[in-house]
Amino acid sequence: MNAQSTQQAGAGGRTLAGRSAIVTGSTSGIGLGIAQALAGAGANVLLNGFGEAKEIERIQREIAERHRVDVAYDGADLTRADAVVGMVQAAERRFGSVDILVNNAGIQFVSPIEEFPATKWDQILALNLSAAFHAIRTAFAGMKQRRWGRIVNIASAHGLVASPFKSAYVAAKHGVIGLTKVVALEGAEFGVTANAICPGYVWTPLVEKQIDEQARAHNLPREEVVKKVLLAQQPNKRFATVEEIGALTAFLAGETAQSITGAALPVDGGWTAH
Ligand code: NAD
Numbered sequence: 001m002n003a004q005s006t007q008q009a010g011a012g013g014r015t016l017a018g019r020s021a022i023v024t025g026s027t028s029g030i031g032l033g034i035a036q037a038l039a040g041a042g043a044n045v046l047l048n049g050f051g052e053a054k055e056i057e058r059i060q061r062e063i064a065e066r067h068r069v070d071v072a073y074d075g076a077d078l079t080r081a082d083a084v085v086g087m088v089q090a091a092e093r094r095f096g097s098v099d100i101l102v103n104n105a106g107i108q109f110v111s112p113i114e115e116f117p118a119t120k121w122d123q124i125l126a127l128n129l130s131a132a133f134h135a136i137r138t139a140f141a142g143m144k145q146r147r148w149g150r151i152v153n154i155a156s157a158h159g160l161v162a163s164p165f166k167s168a169y170v171a172a173k174h175g176v177i178g179l180t181k182v183v184a185l186e187g188a189e190f191g192v193t194a195n196a197i198c199p200g201y202v203w204t205p206l207v208e209k210q211i212d213e214q215a216r217a218h219n220l221p222r223e224e225v226v227k228k229v230l231l232a233q234q235p236n237k238r239f240a241t242v243e244e245i246g247a248l249t250a251f252l253a254g255e256t257a258q259s260i261t262g263a264a265l266p267v268d269g270g271w272t273a274h
Pocket of ligand 1: 024025026027028029030031048049050051076077078079104105106107127154155156157198199200201202203204205206207
């Protein structure tokens, strides 16, 4: 679909009507917020991630019915390169093309480096960095050929600065930003943009769980944990929401963002302005 027909189809705020997207790690948290935002703008979406089959079916149905788009699901374990390739090819078969690729799936592990398990390093690099490479590598030729594509990599404030005890995560997220810049340069003449979003703390089930754990460990009320432990780095002292990350992703996927490429956009309440 060319830009003009997409804009026509996008009347009424459905600016991504006729486009098809993959959002990795979209059964929960930020990825789910992004999938909702892209579907809300009219894009078909392939969901990916782990979870209970019934709950995933419910999410799939809810997004499809609410936004009147085609919603697929692929449960690929993205630590495996062949599974990443298979997921992209499945989306191409289902939708006819992959126009928007959001590499979001990621995990964290916290440990001093001398005790950091080598297996955790390998797993985090495989999911948080290599999966993005394999997905982009597989989807890129089609985007270039159609002369339209949007790649959004969910990096982190930890793609721009470091914290102790997060060696694999920080290395992978810095790598994602490097990968984003290379892909932006290779896609620039073909209408394919690539950008990284760099959230600070975002309110997700993962973070919610951490608050309870930290409250118990520090014997502090939840509000104090939020301010003194989790948001110590975040000057605005608030979590970003998955809706905010979703809205930015939908914007970057749209027509009016065609000159934004190779950027690493902090959504961190001022964290990396320090
Ligand atoms: P989350 O745990 O809520 O969601 C992670 C998603 O990835 C889930 O859908 C999960 O099933 C999926 N997943 C995990 N392992 C997978 C695998 N091997 N293959 C395929 N899918 C897999 O986490 P979140 O907080 O929404 O984080 C999403 C992304 O945002 C991650 O890349 C994370 O690093 C990044 N991020 C999060 C925050 C935050 O504060 N929550 C801040 C900065 C960056």
